[in-house]
Amino acid sequence: MEEDLIKITVTDREGVVHELDAPTDMAMNVMEVCKAHELPVEGTCGGMALCASCHVYVNSDHELSEASDDEEDMLDQAFFVEDNSRLGCQIKIKAELEGLKITLAPVGD
Ligand code: FES
Numbered sequence: 132m133e134e135d136l137i138k139i140t141v142t143d144r145e146g147v148v149h150e151l152d153a154p155t156d157m158a159m160n161v162m163e164v165c166k167a168h169e170l171p172v173e174g175t176c177g178g179m180a181l182c183a184s185c186h187v188y189v190n191s192d193h194e195l196s197e198a199s200d201d202e203e204d205m206l207d208q209a210f211f212v213e214d215n216s217r218l219g220c221q222i223k224i225k226a227e228l229e230g231l232k233i234t235l236a237p238v239g240d
Contacts, residue, residue, distance in 0.1 A: 137229040142190075143170055144235050153224045161187065161233065162219035172235060178220035183209040185219035186236035193231050195222060211237050 135156045141149045153164045162185035165172040173184035180201040186209050189195065195217065198206070202221045206212050216236065222228070 139231040142234040161222040187233040191232040
């Protein structure tokens, strides 16, 4: 079922680029897709916008849903936040995100 998969490109913390297949019909988010491909994304809170361990930078100009207040609050407390910072768990995989490019943010100690 080709049409139910999109490709997203994830650059890991070592600068290695991964092209991942992401299903659009399983209500997955970017954090879950990264984990499913064994990239080093913790997703400690399970996608509740409560931990920022899924912090990513969005490098393509896809239209994303607005960050919720919870996401903004979490990003306020995260390390290495940039203008294009988002929480991966708050980016839902959908067909419009074909070709999305993100970079995993560094982890703060
Ligand atoms: Fe915790 Fe995204 S997994 S904020």
